[in-house]
Amino acid sequence: xxxxxxxxxxxxxxxxxxxxxxxxxxxxxxxxxxxxxxxxxxxxxxxxxxxxxxxxxxxxxxxxxxxxxxxxxxxxxxxxxxxxxxxxxxxxxxxxxxxxxxxxxxxxxxxxxxxxxxxxxxxxxxxxxxxxxxxxxxxxxxxxxxxxxxxxxxxxxxxxxxxxxxxxxxxxxxxxxxxxxxxxxxxxxxxxxxxxxxxxxxxxxxxxxxxxxxxxxxxxxxxxxxxxxxxxxx
Amino acid sequence: xxxxxxxxxxxxxxxxxxxxxxxxxxxxxxxxxxxxxxxxxxxxxxxxxxxxxxxxxxxxxxxxxxxxxxxx
Numbered sequence: 001x002x003x004x005x006x007x008x009x010x011x012x013x014x015x016x017x018x019x020x021x022x023x024x025x026x027x028x029x030x031x032x033x034x035x036x037x038x039x040x041x042x043x044x045x046x047x048x049x050x051x052x053x054x055x056x057x058x059x060x061x062x063x064x065x066x067x068x069x070x071x072x073x074x075x076x077x078x079x080x081x082x083x084x085x086x087x088x089x090x091x092x093x094x095x096x097x098x099x100x101x102x103x104x105x106x107x108x109x110x111x112x113x114x115x116x117x118x119x120x121x122x123x124x125x126x127x128x129x130x131x132x133x134x135x136x137x138x139x140x141x142x143x144x145x146x147x148x149x150x151x152x153x154x155x156x157x158x159x160x161x162x163x164x165x166x167x168x169x170x171x172x173x174x175x176x177x178x179x180x181x182x183x184x185x186x187x188x189x190x191x192x193x194x195x196x197x198x199x200x201x202x203x204x205x206x207x208x209x210x211x212x213x214x215x216x217x218x219x220x221x222x223x224x225x226x227x228x229x230x231x232x233x234x
Numbered sequence: 235x236x237x238x239x240x241x242x243x244x245x246x247x248x249x250x251x252x253x254x255x256x257x258x259x260x261x262x263x264x265x266x267x268x269x270x271x272x273x274x275x276x277x278x279x280x281x282x283x284x285x286x287x288x289x290x291x292x293x294x295x296x297x298x299x300x301x302x303x304x305x306x
Contacts, residue, residue, distance in 0.1 A: 100277075103273060106273060106276060108288070108289055109272070109273060109276060109289045109292075112289035112290075112293075113269045113272075113289070191268060191270040191271075192249065193247065193248065193249060193266065193268065193270040193271040193274055194270040194273060194274060195273060195274050195277045197270065197274075199249045
């Protein structure tokens with residue numbers, strides 16, 4: 001799994017590693033300062049672990065943008081290698097221990113769908129039943145510091161009950177980037193038709209929140225390529 | 235359950251307006267018939283009708299009528 005290294009922060013204070021998960025064009029992101037690390041939507045792959053090994057990481061937070069199985073496959077692997085704190089919304093925390101609610105129970109369906117899309121039968125071990133548990137969950141909003149930056153987790157229901165976006169702002173309070181999971185993607189339409197999805201909540205809560213960002217804020221989605229928010233139509 | 239009630243369930247699942255779905259409509263011609271909708275249909279069949287809907291069965295569905303027939 002080849003990763004792309006991104007430097008959206010001044011003076012390269014924070015590096016972002018973007019790992020593609022080719023079967024579903026997914027993305028895991030690793031944000032790294034000197035001693036702190038945030039993993040967004042961990043994928044079951046060794047490369048992310050290798051990047052962090054021997055870095056002297058003292059604090060590793062796992063953030064789940066939502067509860068669907070293609071966004072949690074790597075949780076166990078990170079937990080096996082690091083002392084992790086997994087943070088997500090309350091609804092996501094309730095869903096991820098349950099294969100039916102995180103949709104991994106329907107692994108045969110995923111395998112069929114992905115095999116059709118990839119026009120071949122592929123090894124799909126990542127789509128076996130998967131579960132995990134949260135260490136910390138929140139309702140509506142949660143903020144914490146990461147280096148000099150403020151990380152703001154904001155509930156963004158619609159694609160799923162437990163969706164969130166992570167906003168990164170600098171010391172002046174100016175937003176730099178947004179990790180949107182499946183709530184906003186440059187390359188794909190947002191679907192609210194999954195179990196637990198709600199078009200109404202997406203339109204009433206999440207869309208107005210997303211539309212409050214303008215200009216050069218970078219959107220890092222759960223699938224597909226990143227983009228400046230000003231280039232997105234939604 | 236009447237056909238109208240079943241159609242209403244599917245309209246809600248597909249996020250379509252009430253009364254906009256008919257039995258003769260072809261599933262592949264509906265933009266709402268995506269993988270997430272199919273997954274929701276699997277859950278709906280289990281929750282509401284106690285029926286296990288497989289991926290292979292979904293592939294055999296051509297029209298809305300086929301889904302209604304499966305509901306029983």
